[in-house]
Amino acid sequence: MDINDQNIKIATTKKEVDCTDDERKIRLLEYQKCAVAFTHFLSYCRVVDPPTQGNPGGIVPFQIWPHTLKAIKALLTAKMIVWMKSRQIGASWLVAAYALWYALFHQGANILLFSKGETEAQELLAKCKKIFKQLPDFMQLKINPDSLTELGFPSMMSSIKAFAATETAGISFTASVIICDEWEEHPYADDNFLASKPTRDAGGQFIGIFTVNKKKPDTLAKAVFRDALSGKSSFTYLFDPWQVRPGRTQAWYDETKNSIPERDLADLSPELYMEQNYPASIEEALRSSQTVSAFNLKVIDEMMADVRNPISIVQDGIDSNIVRVYKNFNIGDYFVAATDTSHGVGKDFSVTVIMNVRTGEVVADILNNIIPPEELALHSIRLLDIFKNPLWWIESNDYGGVTIATAQSLGYKNFGYMNDKRERVGFNTNEDTRRQLWSSLIPAIANRQISIFSAAGLKQFNDIIRNSKKEGRIEAMPGRHDDYPMAVGIAWLKKGDVHAGTLSLKPISTLSFANTPTRRR
Numbered sequence: 245m246d247i248n249d250q251n252i253k254i255a256t257t258k259k260e261v262d263c264t265d266d267e268r269k270i271r272l273l274e275y276q277k278c279a280v281a282f283t284h285f286l287s288y289c290r291v292v293d294p295p296t297q298g299n300p301g302g303i304v305p306f307q308i309w310p311h312t313l314k315a316i317k318a319l320l321t322a323k324m325i326v327w328m329k330s331r332q333i334g335a336s337w338l339v340a341a342y343a344l345w346y347a348l349f350h351q352g353a354n355i356l357l358f359s360k361g362e363t364e365a366q367e368l369l370a371k372c373k374k375i376f377k378q379l380p381d382f383m384q385l386k387i388n389p390d391s392l393t394e395l396g397f398p399s400m401m402s403s404i405k406a407f408a409a410t411e412t413a414g415i416s417f418t419a420s421v422i423i424c425d426e427w428e429e430h431p432y433a434d435d436n437f438l439a440s441k442p443t444r445d446a447g448g449q450f451i452g453i454f455t456v457n458k459k460k461p462d463t464l465a466k467a468v469f470r471d472a473l474s475g476k477s478s479f480t481y482l483f484d485p486w487q488v489r490p491g492r493t494q495a496w497y498d499e500t501k502n503s504i505p506e507r508d509l510a511d512l513s514p515e516l517y518m519e520q521n522y523p524a525s526i527e528e529a530l531r532s533s534q535t536v537s538a539f540n541l542k543v544i545d546e547m548m549a550d551v552r553n554p555i556s557i558v559q560d561g562i563d564s565n566i567v568r569v570y571k572n573f574n575i576g577d578y579f580v581a582a583t584d585t586s587h588g589v590g591k592d593f594s595v596t597v598i599m600n601v602r603t604g605e606v607v608a609d610i611l612n613n614i615i616p617p618e619e620l621a622l623h624s625i626r627l628l629d630i631f632k633n634p635l636w637w638i639e640s641n642d643y644g645g646v647t648i649a650t651a652q653s654l655g656y657k658n659f660g661y662m663n664d665k666r667e668r669v670g671f672n673t674n675e676d677t678r679r680q681l682w683s684s685l686i687p688a689i690a691n692r693q694i695s696i697f698s699a700a701g702l703k704q705f706n707d708i709i710r711n712s713k714k715e716g717r718i719e720a721m722p723g724r725h726d727d728y729p730m731a732v733g734i735a736w737l738k739k740g741d742v743h744a745g746t747l748s749l750k751p752i753s754t755l756s757f758a759n760t761p762t763r764r765r
Contacts, residue, residue: 340371458533470723486522582734621650640670
């Protein structure tokens with residue numbers, strides 16, 4: 245039997261009763277190919293494309309774009325997937341086709357679809373049904389009586405069930421595949437994820453798909469994505485920006501931005517609306533909105549224009565991979581230094597900044613997440629020596645005590661203290677001092693009184709929010725960092741102590757010429 249594309253087309257478009265024996269063999273072979281190859285199955289899939297003025301739409305073949313291939317690979321190989329995406333890139337149709345393929349060709353399969361509400365869950369299941377109805381008859385298995393919440397195949401003892409993401413949704417089911425669509429919007433995402441643990445422990449697949457919501461900085465979806473991005477979890481992450489869909493150009497983006505309905509903007513600017521729905525990068529997608537951000541994001545963006553590369557410093561003991569200097573020391577300038585210590589194990593960052601007290605410029609820094617507290621003290625002292633050993637405030641909390649003790653043992657003398665009695669070295673961070681720090685730093689940034697030359701350091705300011713779950717407490721978004729802003733904040737809060745006499749920065753009013761005798765000619 246000579247099988248070619250024409251024979252396949254004829255055999256697979258005929259009814260079973262009208263087929264010859266050879267055509268039935270072709271149909272069986274095609275069925276087997278679909279069973280083992282999801283991509284082959286997709287070649288038979290049709291989706292519903294709503295018609296618009298510029299698009300005739302209708303029932304069209306499933307389109308496999310470059311980003312779709314990447315997602316297909318993840319679906320077929322990864323046990324746990326978190327997928328952050330721009331809108332309208334075909335993700336929902338792809339996972340609907342995947343769920344259908346899994347149920348059609350895996351005996352006993354149980355696929356659970358979760359969406360934020362009942363209507364949304366039924367809509368995702370409806371996509372599975374629409375694809376199924378367009379398949380050739382040799383894949384048209386008998387289904388259970390029609391239901392809004394289930395598509396079942398008795399001969400395979402498999403089914404696809406749809407649930408609204410309520411507190412107890414699907415809690416009694418063990419699944420082969422769990423798909424959480426618009427995961428960011430699930431009101432009980434944490435509870436549902438915990439309930440899915442038996443499925444995950446048994447080897448079942450978990451797929452979380454979402455487009456970011458700028459008004460919700462603290463969600464499970466974002467936390468899982470960030471952990472996957474940083475390699476802290478076993479999730480495979482996918483990100484698809486707006487450009488991945490063919491036909492989208494900068495002109496399309498600009499037109500979309502300029503035609504946003506006023507009611508859709510709510511509390512978002514057009515720029516943040518586009519970053520939410522059509523992000524160009526992971527950074528854009530995860531950046532907080534001004535509605536929750538503690539700092540003025542527009543100002544942070546403007547400050548990015550001032551970032552610069554470090555200058556070359558040739559001095560014994562200075563490691564340019566750790567220490568960065570942006571401006572040289574000049575006689576007549578005075579400085580204050582501040583340090584926020586981390587554990588040095590690749591999570592939070594250890595930061596030391598040196599600020600010019602007159603200009604507000606952060607002229608040098610250390611920003612590193614792998615050096616231990618002792619090494620941080622050593623490198624900081626070497627950096628401070630370049631700027632003539634300024635007054636140094638070290639946050640004393642947690643591992644900061646190790647940095648302080650090491651700095652003292654290395655002979656540094658010019659420390660900041662917790663009180664006027666100079667009894668305890670360092671800056672103690674508590675709720676009161678945090679409020680003082682942020683209350684001082686936020687307006688200083690808004691008024692451009694501070695200049696930051698480190699791009700990595702400045703980016704951390706985008707991650708500082710007023711957490712509504714903690715009565716507006718100012719802190720970093722979950723999974724993000726506040727180490728650089730904290731160090732800059734300590735320096736800014738304590739810069740006035742330099743003028744208090746600790747570094748002989750005397751007020752000029754101490755010099756008087758009132759009684760100077762007049763010189764006779």
